[in-house]
Amino acid sequence: MSWLRVRAIARRNTLAVLRAPQRWFDVLVWPLVDAVLFGSIAVAFGETGAADDVALGFFLSAVLLFHVVFQSQVGLAVGFMEETWSRNLLNLLVTPLRETEYVAGVLVFALAKVAIGITVVAIVAALAFTTSVGALGFALIPMVAVLFVVGTSVGLLVIGMILRFGQGAEILTWGFLAIWLPLSGIFYPVDALPALLQPVSQVLPTTHVFAAARTVVDGGALPWSELGWASLGAVVLLVGSAAFVVKMLAVFRARGYVSRHT
Amino acid sequence: MCNPSGVVRARGLVKQYRRVRAVDGVDLSVAPGERVALLGPNGAGKTTILFMLLGVVTADAGKIEIAGFRLPKERGAAMERVGFAAGYLPLPERLKVREFLEVFGMLSGLRRPQEAVELGLDRFGIAHLAEAAGNELSSGQRTLVGVVKATLHHPELLVLDEPTASLDPDVALRVRRGLERLCAEESTALLVTSHNMVEVERLCERVVFVSHGRVVADDTPELVAARFGRADLEGVFLHLAELREEPS
Numbered sequence: 001m002s003w004l005r006v007r008a009i010a011r012r013n014t015l016a017v018l019r020a021p022q023r024w025f026d027v028l029v030w031p032l033v034d035a036v037l038f039g040s041i042a043v044a045f046g047e048t049g050a051a052d053d054v055a056l057g058f059f060l061s062a063v064l065l066f067h068v069v070f071q072s073q074v075g076l077a078v079g080f081m082e083e084t085w086s087r088n089l090l091n092l093l094v095t096p097l098r099e100t101e102y103v104a105g106v107l108v109f110a111l112a113k114v115a116i117g118i119t120v121v122a123i124v125a126a127l128a129f130t131t132s133v134g135a136l137g138f139a140l141i142p143m144v145a146v147l148f149v150v151g152t153s154v155g156l157l158v159i160g161m162i163l164r165f166g167q168g169a170e171i172l173t174w175g176f177l178a179i180w181l182p183l184s185g186i187f188y189p190v191d192a193l194p195a196l197l198q199p200v201s202q203v204l205p206t207t208h209v210f211a212a213a214r215t216v217v218d219g220g221a222l223p224w225s226e227l228g229w230a231s232l233g234a235v236v237l238l239v240g241s242a243a244f245v246v247k248m249l250a251v252f253r254a255r256g257y258v259s260r261h262t
Numbered sequence: 263m264c265n266p267s268g269v270v271r272a273r274g275l276v277k278q279y280r281r282v283r284a285v286d287g288v289d290l291s292v293a294p295g296e297r298v299a300l301l302g303p304n305g306a307g308k309t310t311i312l313f314m315l316l317g318v319v320t321a322d323a324g325k326i327e328i329a330g331f332r333l334p335k336e337r338g339a340a341m342e343r344v345g346f347a348a349g350y351l352p353l354p355e356r357l358k359v360r361e362f363l364e365v366f367g368m369l370s371g372l373r374r375p376q377e378a379v380e381l382g383l384d385r386f387g388i389a390h391l392a393e394a395a396g397n398e399l400s401s402g403q404r405t406l407v408g409v410v411k412a413t414l415h416h417p418e419l420l421v422l423d424e425p426t427a428s429l430d431p432d433v434a435l436r437v438r439r440g441l442e443r444l445c446a447e448e449s450t451a452l453l454v455t456s457h458n459m460v461e462v463e464r465l466c467e468r469v470v471f472v473s474h475g476r477v478v479a480d481d482t483p484e485l486v487a488a489r490f491g492r493a494d495l496e497g498v499f500l501h502l503a504e505l506r507e508e509p510s
Binding site: 002004005007008009011012015016019020082086087088090091092093094095096097098250253254255256258259262 | 421
């Protein structure tokens, strides 16, 4: 792997975002809105006596962790879409750039987006709700790592779909998460889901991370078994997504789909 | 006409898109420093051939070697020695010209691309565009920047797809002179597609005509024109285009 090429891709993505104020919506506005919305819901429930102070911690920690998945996935997928929007894909494909270098370069940039996103949530939690999401403590590190891998995997799935089906598949960037995240029990335990969906929820690595987070925020010890299952699921998902995108790239090259982007 | 020491050595290339056989058994070679034009009417298979040589499209059959590296297995090493520009590709609108060139210089392996960028912009007379954004450029200026991008890393092979399609004659002349100088100074081989036959006759020492996915002529411009009984390449082109229109 060439770090020079990884740096080049990270730089290209950073410059594209710096010059496009609308791209800051994902990074700044969305986490801000989510933190205010769900923090306020928790406060409202608290005032009616339907929830206690812990609920506020649940909600804000969940929003913070949700943005790890969201920012990493959207960062990767939109980084790729930027190349299709600007018809730059062919230019990239005729360089020595390897697929792994491209993904690594965009992920460096996505990691920065994750850091900004969760910082925004933490600031809103502290200033608007006088609550610290620091209740997660060091548990935050493995949780963020697992969710970053999940976000990356979903981003790769989206890229694979765009390679295969063209720009029409871009909607999946947001559509995948809209399906995935409710099934992950972000704000509620799995048994709150309809019975039919619970088995699906159990196989998602994100479900186990959010369950572990609720345990920690509630004052319990970090449930390593939950994180273990989540890590295993994330690795399986990553391997599957990588295999999928490699296959879709082979189809892209075999069928000459590059002409869709020239 | 395969040259054993060629920068490009392709044999028996085949590409089928659903019911259309876009490329049907093409052999192509380009020697170091040689300037070759790949010509033919629309749909003849030129761009598919170029894309196969660049590893962007996988050949169904045949062998491709670029600068001694086999495709698709050694695509990365091969592309370190290749530059590509196309007249129809825009520049990313959110990058300045200098940033765009530096990013692609890095992607091509230049650790400090700044110097190469300055030299490249000077070579094609567009140093004044360095701080312009991609969406501020005319199509001719974009093409020039694309050519600079393709030549930053001193490639052994420069592949240009319709490089002067949208250029005014004076800009096209500047591109041609820049390319001639590059090929002469650095022994860069040139493989170019164009619909401008006059320009091809001026720039290239060999032309390969493709029709219906097959090579139908491969020689100097003069000999190809003579072989088809035409005065120049324009006549050959029109002849082949007419044949294409006739029901087979």
